[in-house]
Amino acid sequence: MGLAKHPSSHPLSPLTSSEITNASKLVQKLWPSNTDLQFKIITLQEPEKAQVVPYLNAEHRGAKTPTIERKVFVCYYIHKTEKVHEAIVNLSRQVVESNLRLGPNVHGPGDAEEIILVEKIALEDERVKAEIAKLNLPQGTVVLSDPWNYGSDGINDNRRMYQCFLYMRDPHDLSNHESNYYAFPLSISPVVDTAERKVVRVDFLPMGDDHTIKDPQPFHIPPPNEYTPGHCQLRTDLKPLNVIQPEGASFQVTQVGENGRIVEWQKWFFRVGFNHREGMVLHDVRYDSRNLFYRMSLSDMVIPYADPRHPFHKKAAFDLGDVGAGLMANNLKLGCDCLGSIYYLNAVLNNDKGSPWPLENVVCIHEQDAGIGWKHTNYRTGSAAIVRNRELVVQSIITVANYEYIMAFIFNQAGEVKYEIRATGIVSTQPIEDGVEVPWGTVVHPGVLAAHHQHIFSLRVDPAIDGHNNRLVYEEAHPMPRSEFNPHGIGYKINDTLVDQSGGLDLNSDHNRVFKIQNTSVRNPVNGKPVSYKIHAPPFQKMLADSNSFHYKRAEFADHNLYVTRYHDDELYAGGKYTNQSRGGSGVRAWADRKENVKDTDLVLFVQFGLQHSTRIEDFPVMPCEITQVSFKPVNFFDRNPALDVPPSSQDFNRSTLLSEEHRQPSVEAKVGEKGDLCCLSKL
Numbered sequence: 001m002g003l004a005k006h007p008s009s010h011p012l013s014p015l016t017s018s019e020i021t022n023a024s025k026l027v028q029k030l031w032p033s034n035t036d037l038q039f040k041i042i043t044l045q046e047p048e049k050a051q052v053v054p055y056l057n058a059e060h061r062g063a064k065t066p067t068i069e070r071k072v073f074v075c076y077y078i079h080k081t082e083k084v085h086e087a088i089v090n091l092s093r094q095v096v097e098s099n100l101r102l103g104p105n106v107h108g109p110g111d112a113e114e115i116i117l118v119e120k121i122a123l124e125d126e127r128v129k130a131e132i133a134k135l136n137l138p139q140g141t142v143v144l145s146d147p148w149n150y151g152s153d154g155i156n157d158n159r160r161m162y163q164c165f166l167y168m169r170d171p172h173d174l175s176n177h178e179s180n181y182y183a184f185p186l187s188i189s190p191v192v193d194t195a196e197r198k199v200v201r202v203d204f205l206p207m208g209d210d211h212t213i214k215d216p217q218p219f220h221i222p223p224p225n226e227y228t229p230g231h232c233q234l235r236t237d238l239k240p241l242n243v244i245q246p247e248g249a250s251f252q253v254t255q256v257g258e259n260g261r262i263v264e265w266q267k268w269f270f271r272v273g274f275n276h277r278e279g280m281v282l283h284d285v286r287y288d289s290r291n292l293f294y295r296m297s298l299s300d301m302v303i304p305y306a307d308p309r310h311p312f313h314k315k316a317a318f319d320l321g322d323v324g325a326g327l328m329a330n331n332l333k334l335g336c337d338c339l340g341s342i343y344y345l346n347a348v349l350n351n352d353k354g355s356p357w358p359l360e361n362v363v364c365i366h367e368q369d370a371g372i373g374w375k376h377t378n379y380r381t382g383s384a385a386i387v388r389n390r391e392l393v394v395q396s397i398i399t400v401a402n403y404e405y406i407m408a409f410i411f412n413q414a415g416e417v418k419y420e421i422r423a424t425g426i427v428s429t430q431p432i433e434d435g436v437e438v439p440w441g442t443v444v445h446p447g448v449l450a451a452h453h454q455h456i457f458s459l460r461v462d463p464a465i466d467g468h469n470n471r472l473v474y475e476e477a478h479p480m481p482r483s484e485f486n487p488h489g490i491g492y493k494i495n496d497t498l499v500d501q502s503g504g505l506d507l508n509s510d511h512n513r514v515f516k517i518q519n520t521s522v523r524n525p526v527n528g529k530p531v532s533y534k535i536h537a538p539p540f541q542k543m544l545a546d547s548n549s550f551h552y553k554r555a556e557f558a559d560h561n562l563y564v565t566r567y568h569d570d571e572l573y574a575g576g577k578y579t580n581q582s583r584g585g586s587g588v589r590a591w592a593d594r595k596e597n598v599k600d601t602d603l604v605l606f607v608q609f610g611l612q613h614s615t616r617i618e619d620f621p622v623m624p625c626e627i628t629q630v631s632f633k634p635v636n637f638f639d640r641n642p643a644l645d646v647p648p649s650s651q652d653f654n655r656s657t658l659l660s661e662e663h664r665q666p667s668v669e670a671k672v673g674e675k676g677d678l679c680c681l682s683k684l
Contacts, residue, residue, distance in 0.1 A: 019072065027074050042354065108580065292417075293417075294462040394408060565592050
């Protein structure tokens with residue numbers, strides 16, 4: 001692995017620190033000098049695709065690249081108001097090209113400084129203090145606030161607010177700052193108005209099996225339920241498993257400007273970006289110099305909860321749009337989150353003052369062994385050909401208050417790419433009375449309910465399979481009818497169906513429906529079929545909230561396994577650009593309803609996948625990883641297995657401690673004699 005310095009920036013590279021500062025100053029100059037602005041997002045305004053594609057083509061040919069102006073997208077508020085604006089800043093010309101105040105029911109995302117402020121406002125409110133006093137908590141008890149974006153139900157929810165859920169640390173272990181406070185949920189829930197900077201309402205949470213609420217009563221303190229190693233009796237029989245690469249890693253990272261990165265590994269080439277909302281973004285993904293994908297990123301996600309009672313009925317977290325994967329990214333630590341020879345990527349976002357906010361180690365890149373890639377043993381000779389499946393992992397981890405999501409693009413040597421999410425962390429908890437059971441959640445600790453919920457993700461894929469004019473088809477397997485040709489009724493055939501219009505589509509496991517991205521202008525040299533990549537997406541239970549609910553209207557992507565749309569610049573986010581207390585109507589469902597032609601043109605796919613999290617006691621105090629992934633695999637793209645050139649797996653190379661025994665089965669073979677006759681010989 002090597003790191004080469006590239007002297008200049010790139011049209012797709014993330015913003016630099018100086019660009020962030022420059023953009024915020026240009027926006028600030030639009031206002032009187034005493035105007036206090038609260039910056040939410042300062043990020044790259046990606047150039048129009050029609051400009052970038054010729055740039056990339058010239059770049060890969062080694063030709064002179066055209067000039068593309070550098071632009072910045074800015075979302076900001078007039079501080080302590082509801083006045084939210086978005087601006088486009090042209091850094092190349094040093095001008096603000098547009099500056100618009102957004103309309104009603106459009107709210108910007110949260111930011112780190114705001115969330116801390118909301119916690120403080122909730123805990124310092126006199127009404128909240130008075131209600132907490134009714135709990136008769138022991139002296140010195142530490143109470144904490146988890147601010148949730150308010151959500152939408154159409155009832156007095158026009159203003160930008162947070163619904164805060166209160167917890168406390170173990171009052172019998174005050175020195176334990178790592179105490180699992182989700183084991184101590186309280187029944188008091190303040191609502192904070194972000195413009196007025198005050199608590200506007202104090203809700204009490206229902207704790208029974210109906211909508212009944214009660215004033216706070218003296219709190220019965222349950223035992224703690226800790227997850228940190230210092231509070232657990234650890235196993236003593238686990239031996240070390242070290243990932244050692246004595247010659248280093250097989251990938252190379254090239255730095256482009258301050259924050260741009262090119263990764264090359266085993267014929268793969270791609271650019272890694274990082275932004276406020278999506279976190280990791282891949283551009284210009286190629287294999288063996290052949291174009292595959294223009295852009296790939298996690299576009300959106302929603303976590304709707306099952307409890308129908310106020311205020312839980314509004315719990316539907318749009319973590320990317322409401323806050324941002326970049327904002328919530330972890331600093332990944334060596335030897336903990338990634339193993340082996342690791343390369344880390346840093347990033348720069350902005351704070352609420354419009355200043356650069358550097359983030360270290362937000363992406364880790366490493367290789368991993370994923371078992372056998374391919375193998376065949378000639379049972380007649382006992383000779384085995386075997387190749388290990390080496391993978392390249394590009395990973396980021398976000399913490400969303402109680403939850404963690406481990407997100408990774410995974411590449412292998414057979415031209416396949418996967419996107420994987422592992423959900424872990426701590427389930428969102430709420431108080432429940434002793435002896436009560438409800439069908440919308442599971443009691444995971446005395447007095448603690450974990451409500452059932454869904455995790456629905458949307459992966460945005462901008463394909464370029466050997467070019468940018470692609471089509472979508474779905475492949476199905478159907479039985480042949482009995483006939484003279486199929487007299488035994490066992491025949492079946494594979495059919496392709498063209499999707500020629502934008503819309504939402506679903507899987508059908510009864511027919512093994514698989515979606516494929518094709519380029520019909522490029523044909524396989526062996527069988528003449530169009531080059532393709534197929535999408536393997538797992539089935540999942542779609543949005544359970546009914547179609548008239550705010551959950552359904554807001555999560556525009558959550559009702560189909562896949563959406564296909566015609567490409568339009570700036571249509572990046574499946575749930576719409578602004579999801580905080582949104583109303584719907586500005587995301588992928590609306591785009592698909594245009595019913596545009598998507599045949600042999602520049603199309604975009606939004607691939608949905610997810611988890612139905614029916615909570616269980618084993619998910620507490622911290623849940624084992626739940627894993628889901630989408631994969632993209634070549635179909636008639638190569639002329640044979642593209643991993644045939646991977647060196648064979650051998651003991652000299654792998655240095656395992658034990659060798660497997662030779663595998664050889666008895667067999668019989670026939671040899672042609674002098675007169676052309678066959679003679680059977682035993683190979684026992």
